[in-house]
Amino acid sequence: MSGYFALLRDPVVARPFVSSVVARIPIATAPLGLVLLVRSARDNYTLAGIVTGLFAVGLAVGSPLWGRAMDRLGQPRVLVPAASVSGLLLLLLTGATVWTAVPGVVLPVLALLAGAAFPPLSPAMRSTWRVVVTEERRRRRGYALDAAAVETIFVGGPLLLSVLLLLGVAPLPLLVTVVLLVGGTLAYCRSEGARRVVPHPVPEHAHAGAALLRSGGFVLLMAVMAVMSVGFGILDVSMAGLAEHLLGSADRLGLLFAPIAGGSALGGLLYGSRDWRSPDRRRLLVTLTVFGLLLFAVAAGAGEGVPLPVLLVVLFATGLFISPNLIAAQGLVDLLAPDHRLGEAQAWLSTAITAGAAVGNAVAGVLLDVAGARTALTVAASAVLAAAVVCAVAQRSWAARHRPALAVH
Structure with a gap:
């Protein structure tokens, strides 16, 4: 620290x-x-x-x-x-x-x-x-x-x-x-x-063709974060359904939400304290994949017979990989956007995350009513792994934009 x-x-x-x-x-x-x-x-x-x-x-x-x-x-x-x-x-x-x-x-x-x-x-x-x-x-x-x-x-x-x-x-x-x-x-x-x-x-040579949303690598990154945020939005709402199912009341949501939020804050601090040799694009793929797999573990823990302390530990472990996703994505935005559009590019990242989470919130409400918290969490995990698949596909495009001066050694 x-x-x-x-x-x-x-x-x-x-x-x-x-x-x-x-x-x-x-x-x-x-x-x-x-x-x-x-x-x-x-x-x-x-x-x-x-x-x-x-x-x-x-x-x-x-x-x-x-x-x-x-x-x-x-x-x-x-x-x-x-x-x-x-x-x-x-x-x-x-x-x-x-x-x-x-x-x-x-x-x-x-x-x-x-x-x-x-x-x-x-x-x-x-x-x-x-x-x-x-x-x-x-x-x-x-x-x-x-x-x-x-x-x-x-x-x-x-x-x-x-x-x-x-x-x-x-x-x-x-x-x-x-x-x-x-x-x-x-x-x-x-x-x-x-x-x-x-x-x-704005450089004199800048024109509409250089718009951020016409950059394939940038659009792929926005897609990755939007799809991941769908999963996160489903997770957010599903915690209320899970609290009602396991604890008897949605009012006790804080007991389940605290470990995942605390894990995310700690995960971000640990991630930032390390000297990474790999580029942001590869770290994003790893953190997304682990985040999705741990969400499947959370879904499994939502079933009957799983001790609450075990579920809390899994939630905390899941949270450890949330903030690193955001930090790696922000680093990729800086890599993919021109210097005179960095503020706008980071704002687009916020928009992708907000929009994806809003969709996830709406989907979670339907899933909770129709199939329950366990199914909703399974869908959330699937969405995060789908984002990881898009991230894997985008690796070659992002590697082409790699600038050694910005790499972390």
């Missing part, structure tokens, strides 16, 4: 990182807060699902556009207006939800717009890491630290929401979400590290 502590002792690194973590907490609290508020104020789960789903759609659509704008205009000129607009729309959505005279059809529209305006903070921080940490080994640790922080957000965000709900004020979680989003983004943009990131001018 000494390498991570050394990073955090540097204020040029620590200030943008910590403020970006604060600003990204709403990624976990906003969707859940929307579900709870709409259910409470409108007593309508269907409407709550539509509102949350369209927020995710907006997030997926808006992120690449903001990423491209950051590449051309710089981070503060994009992130501050985006966070302000998204925060304002979330406030309007909160008020419209509580004021029941507002037609229900207005809520999904506001949610879609709020998601579309949400600032791409993870791609922004990725760019900042590249600027404030020049040594490759330390930068790789920074990427791992960032991935572990995201896993902590998805555990700590719902916990924060639960504490706020104890105060008995239904709109409070979303109000706090807005404060974290706008305040964290402003603090990030004011940090010295973030201000060091300069926009990349």
